Amino acid sequence: MEKIGVFTSGGDAPGMNACIRAVVRTAIYHGLEVVGIMEGYQGIVDKNFIPMTADSVSNIIQQGGTILKSARCTQFRTKKGRKKAYKNLKEAGIDGVVAIGGDGTFTGAAIFMQEYPDINFVGCPGTIDNDLHGTDFTIGYDTAINTAMEAIDKIKDTANADARLFFIEVMGRDVGFIALRSCIATGAETVLMPETSTNIKALVKTISEHYERKKASIIIIVAEGEEMGGAVKVAKKVSKKFTALSSRVTILGHIQRGGRPTAMERVNASWMGLEAVKALIAGEKGIMIGIVNNKVAHTSFEKAIKHNQEISPTLLEMVKVLA
Numbered sequence: 001m002e003k004i005g006v007f008t009s010g011g012d013a014p015g016m017n018a019c020i021r022a023v024v025r026t027a028i029y030h031g032l033e034v035v036g037i038m039e040g041y042q043g044i045v046d047k048n049f050i051p052m053t054a055d056s057v058s059n060i061i062q063q064g065g066t067i068l069k070s071a072r073c074t075q076f077r078t079k080k081g082r083k084k085a086y087k088n089l090k091e092a093g094i095d096g097v098v099a100i101g102g103d104g105t106f107t108g109a110a111i112f113m114q115e116y117p118d119i120n121f122v123g124c125p126g127t128i129d130n131d132l133h134g135t136d137f138t139i140g141y142d143t144a145i146n147t148a149m150e151a152i153d154k155i156k157d158t159a160n161a162d163a164r165l166f167f168i169e170v171m172g173r174d175v176g177f178i179a180l181r182s183c184i185a186t187g188a189e190t191v192l193m194p195e196t197s198t199n200i201k202a203l204v205k206t207i208s209e210h211y212e213r214k215k216a217s218i219i220i221i222v223a224e225g226e227e228m229g230g231a232v233k234v235a236k237k238v239s240k241k242f243t244a245l246s247s248r249v250t251i252l253g254h255i256q257r258g259g260r261p262t263a264m265e266r267v268n269a270s271w272m273g274l275e276a277v278k279a280l281i282a283g284e285k286g287i288m289i290g291i292v293n294n295k296v297a298h299t300s301f302e303k304a305i306k307h308n309q310e311i312s313p314t315l316l317e318m319v320k321v322l323a
């Protein structure tokens, strides 16, 4: 292996820059040439390659977003688009690629490698959702829960001042990891997630119990993908039962994707980037680099995509017991 490429794909996530930096510097350290591929798979199809030096990734470890940009590329979903991508990689002399992205990104890489087995792809899990098997934390997740936590803390200050019932919607279309952790971290009263069924009767009972305890405020965390369709719909069903409480809905939205990555994010993303290049040098391919129990884990793309992490029963117990 002499020359590798690195790209970010799918939804952007804080910490991607730290990972890019680690890939570039590890490659150079080991004597490889490295190019940045702009806008995910679109950059491969368009041959949008930028030679990278150690200096070109200076001063980015602390920045959110991604210097390589991210895009959704429809052409790569077609055989014709992937053929063009292969031709461009071969012409540029790139024989290894580090793909930083989520399940769609790894699905694309797995299909491409079946068609063109002489280009090796290794993945780093880049998504705020934490919805990949084979790693305890995806790149972006820790920053996203910290951002949600800070926002919810602020809402709680004002909710406490005026006995309010708040429904706060956080990101998570298919999984509730951000919702669950931010609920526990802020001491919110309960959480609704895609993994659990939304029972309005039970929710009304929970809110009533907290109301009777004369809590200063009641905060319900709602993952955007929960069964009923999000915080607005849940609030509409529930608020009318609590006329003594003024009720509000806040949708945190894209603030959860941005911002300076946390220390943990920077360290883990750097670690994964370093290990991804080492794996390529060792001739490995078709795997995602993860961190499980503070150790590096290699998981095939197929496994990483198919098996979601389980929601920990202990975390659910914490919500119930500690609220």
Ligand code: ATP
Binding pocket: 009, 010, 011, 012, 040, 041, 042, 071, 072, 073, 074, 076, 077, 078, 101, 102, 103, 104, 105, 106, 107, 108, 109, 111, 126, 127, 128, 129
């Ligand atoms: P996130 O979890 O943040 O959504 P992701 O990696 O899952 O990130 P997607 O938009 O699903 O994001 O996928 C990123 C890109 O991967 C797509 O734009 C497309 O170019 C490529 N891709 C996804 N699925 C396939 C597929 N079945 N075949 C080929 N390429 C694919």
